Amino acid sequence: MPAVVPQEETTESIRDDQTVPIIAVGRRFHQGIELGADDAVEIMCARYTHLIGVLGSTDAGKTCLLSSLYLMATDGMLPASYQFAGSLTLQAFEDRARGLRKWEKGALPSQLVDHTVLAHPRQPSLLHLAIQEKTTNRRRVDLLLTDLPGEWTDNLVLRAAVAPSFEFLRRADGIIIVVDGKLLVSDRQFVEVQRVRQFIERLSTNVGIGRHVPFVLLVSKSDEIAMQMPAGAIELKEYIESLGYRARVVSAAAFSRTPKEVKSGTGVFEAIEILINSKSIAQDGSIHPATSPDRSFQRFKS
Numbered sequence: 001m002p003a004v005v006p007q008e009e010t011t012e013s014i015r016d017d018q019t020v021p022i023i024a025v026g027r028r029f030h031q032g033i034e035l036g037a038d039d040a041v042e043i044m045c046a047r048y049t050h051l052i053g054v055l056g057s058t059d060a061g062k063t064c065l066l067s068s069l070y071l072m073a074t075d076g077m078l079p080a081s082y083q084f085a086g087s088l089t090l091q092a093f094e095d096r097a098r099g100l101r102k103w104e105k106g107a108l109p110s111q112l113v114d115h116t117v118l119a120h121p122r123q124p125s126l127l128h129l130a131i132q133e134k135t136t137n138r139r140r141v142d143l144l145l146t147d148l149p150g151e152w153t154d155n156l157v158l159r160a161a162v163a164p165s166f167e168f169l170r171r172a173d174g175i176i177i178v179v180d181g182k183l184l185v186s187d188r189q190f191v192e193v194q195r196v197r198q199f200i201e202r203l204s205t206n207v208g209i210g211r212h213v214p215f216v217l218l219v220s221k222s223d224e225i226a227m228q229m230p231a232g233a234i235e236l237k238e239y240i241e242s243l244g245y246r247a248r249v250v251s252a253a254a255f256s257r258t259p260k261e262v263k264s265g266t267g268v269f270e271a272i273e274i275l276i277n278s279k280s281i282a283q284d285g286s287i288h289p290a291t292s293p294d295r296s297f298q299r300f301k302s
């Protein structure tokens with residue numbers, strides 16, 4: 001595995017007639033395969049970038065969600081109006097998706113991807129994915145997605161004192177809370193709902209996520225619960241709204257164990273699309289699309 005992804009290689013590998021070449025950020029990524037905060041700032045300076053926090057307990061399905069998004073993008077399986085437009089973290093995605101490329105053939109193993117471990121335990125790492133609309137305006141959307149270990153979420157539930165590690169998410173354009181659908185229909189559902197409520201309350205009170213940041217509550221592994229919407233998921237969505245946020249709930253199956261009934265990738269892009277099409281609501285209540293390049297820079301720097 002290369003320690004460094006040369007910028008030039010990444011640029012050439014994704015360029016074709018249909019896509020806008022990836023931005024030249026003018027340096028190599030010394031952190032290796034994922035992006036650190038400094039790399040993210042450079043990208044956010046260059047163009048508007050959507051920072052999306054993907055949060056949830058250990059085994060909730062966060063990494064599978066990101067891997068599914070990446071495989072759909074690179075295999076031309078996004079909705080017809082979108083196409084893949086490159087990634088500055090191809091190697092990081094490939095490492096996560098190793099073994100999953102043939103997920104449509106044969107049975108899936110019980111553990112689909114490795115548990116997430118950070119190179120620097122207290123520093124979040126980010127994955128970059130660019131997509132482009134095929135419509136006349138050909139809007140390009142750069143995404144920076146977190147892949148944090150579930151321990152981060154579990155620790156914030158236990159101790160408000162770890163809230164500062166999440167403060168970078170005050171600049172987020174959206175938060176996806178991944179909740180295990182199987183748990184939400186099990187006899188542990190009430191404990192799980194209580195835990196997720198506590199986590200969201202901490203994001204609001206202790207981390208200080210602004211009310212302009214939209215939330216998606218993503219019910220993972222929905223292929224194993226016949227795509228039913230658990231009552232606990234609705235309760236959590238209503239709880240997020242009661243705190244003053246906008247929230248949507250999405251049933252998802254990143255990798256389906258019942259592909260005849262539920263297609264792999266169900267709900268994955270929908271969650272992203274809700275957030276990238278969400279308008280930012282300012283403190284004074286005015287609504288505007290989040291497109292100012294100035295804001296993208298200040299959000300990460302300040």
Ligand SMILES: Nc1nc2c(ncn2[C@@H]2O[C@H](COP(=O)(O)OP(=O)(O)OP(=O)(O)O)[C@@H](O)[C@H]2O)c(=O)[nH]1
Pocket residue numbers: 056057058059060061062063064065109110111112113114115116117148149150151220221222223224252253254255256257
């Ligand atoms: N049936 C089904 N199982 C899934 C799906 N997504 C994840 N899983 C299962 O859940 C396990 C954990 O998924 P991960 O994506 O590694 O979970 P995570 O939230 O990244 O976990 P940490 O990195 O430990 O925080 C996988 O190994 C699968 O067994 C899905 O869409 N359908």
Ligand SMILES: [Mg+2]
Pocket residue numbers: 062063064114115116147148149150
């Ligand atoms: Mg993970």
